[in-house]
Amino acid sequence: MSKIIQLKHLKVFYPIRGGFWNRVVKYVKAVNDISFSINTGETYGLVGESGSGKSTLGRAIVGLQKITSGKVYYKGHDVTTKHERKALKYNHDVQMIFQDAASSLNPQKRIKDIIDQPLINFTNLNKEQIHQHIGNILKIVGLHASDMYKYPFQFSGGQRQRIDIARAIITHPKLIVADEPVSALDLSVQAQVLNFMKKIQKRFNISYLFISHDLGVIRHMCDNIAIMNHGHLLEIGTRDDIYNRPLHIYTRRLLSAIPEIDVLHREEHRQHRLKVEKEFQDDKDFYYQKNGDPFPMTKVSPTHWVALPKDRVAKLEQKLKGEA
Numbered sequence: 001m002s003k004i005i006q007l008k009h010l011k012v013f014y015p016i017r018g019g020f021w022n023r024v025v026k027y028v029k030a031v032n033d034i035s036f037s038i039n040t041g042e043t044y045g046l047v048g049e050s051g052s053g054k055s056t057l058g059r060a061i062v063g064l065q066k067i068t069s070g071k072v073y074y075k076g077h078d079v080t081t082k083h084e085r086k087a088l089k090y091n092h093d094v095q096m097i098f099q100d101a102a103s104s105l106n107p108q109k110r111i112k113d114i115i116d117q118p119l120i121n122f123t124n125l126n127k128e129q130i131h132q133h134i135g136n137i138l139k140i141v142g143l144h145a146s147d148m149y150k151y152p153f154q155f156s157g158g159q160r161q162r163i164d165i166a167r168a169i170i171t172h173p174k175l176i177v178a179d180e181p182v183s184a185l186d187l188s189v190q191a192q193v194l195n196f197m198k199k200i201q202k203r204f205n206i207s208y209l210f211i212s213h214d215l216g217v218i219r220h221m222c223d224n225i226a227i228m229n230h231g232h233l234l235e236i237g238t239r240d241d242i243y244n245r246p247l248h249i250y251t252r253r254l255l256s257a258i259p260e261i262d263v264l265h266r267e268e269h270r271q272h273r274l275k276v277e278k279e280f281q282d283d284k285d286f287y288y289q290k291n292g293d294p295f296p297m298t299k300v301s302p303t304h305w306v307a308l309p310k311d312r313v314a315k316l317e318q319k320l321k322g323e324a
């Protein structure tokens with residue numbers, strides 16, 4: 001299977017300034033040595049708790065965030081710098097859907113004036129053709145062509161998210177980075193938008209990098225999954241690897257929080273989570289190096305990688321077998 005995106009040792013550090021001279025006093029290592037690749041046509045899930053660096057990584061991939069070091073390859077070509085991205089029309093092929101469409105859509109502009117920008121930038125269509133194209137795209141996302149004359153506030157949250165998706169797909173992109181695309185929506189609307197995203201993926205052969213802290217949503221959407229924590233990757237695997245054979249305690253901890261939406265068993269799950277968290281504390285030496293960084297990734301199977309040394313993986317597998 002061909003790779004649409006490859007990340008090699010990507011780092012994004014934010015400088016923090018302070019003191020009398022407003023000098024850089026330290027760096028927030030939001031993305032710290034991340035490597036993985038996304039296959040053409042797949043949905044790749046990026047999971048982690050708030051602040052783990054998911055959005056920074058997504059923004060770095062689409063070119064909205066300056067990269068400190070490392071490389072991004074698009075279909076095998078280096079697109080790490082602005083110049084390289086321009087030459088490959090990368091900004092045309094790779095789009096982003098944002099978490100909160102309400103704030104990413106300019107409230108003072110009509111829908112047509114929000115979503116026509118990529119067409120103006122990347123095509124030679126005239127005004128009439130652009131309107132026709134926008135009308136068609138709005139129909140594809142389940143709205144009416146005449147909705148292009150409305151303003152964002154005249155739509156519901158779910159509809160605004162669809163408009164943001166329309167903006168992203170209008171250039172027929174090859175890859176969409178979807179940053180928490182449904183977390184601001186009600187559960188019932190979430191399902192609609194997710195299913196819709198799957199539908200357009202098939203229709204236009206789009207690959208997704210799907211960013212979320214919600215493992216329920218990730219399970220519904222993703223083929224392969226990377227687990228991120230404090231700027232590092234801790235585990236990478238197929239959906240089956242991650243949900244049925246999670247090895248890192250952090251992954252298991254995240255998984256144990258999924259059923260929280262099940263109100264009936266909330267207390268039971270809270271107890272379970274506390275137990276797993278205690279285990280995480282107890283086992284801290286087991287999962288991290290002396291300097292506090294996770295171990296380099298070890299291959300457990302052709303699809304499954306975990307940030308632990310080989311002997312510890314074996315020990316852990318034994319321990320998990322014992323618990324089962």
Ligand SMILES: Nc1ncnc2c1ncn2[C@@H]1O[C@H](COP(=O)(O)OP(=O)(O)OP(=O)(O)O)[C@@H](O)[C@H]1O
Nearest residue numbers: 014028030048049050051052053054055056057213
């Ligand atoms: N512009 C910035 N300047 C300095 N630090 C930043 C900046 N943007 C993000 N950070 C820090 O980088 C880290 C990663 O942030 P990021 O938004 O990428 O995490 P996230 O996993 O997407 O979180 P969330 O799920 O809450 O959006 C956080 O510690 C955050 O405080």
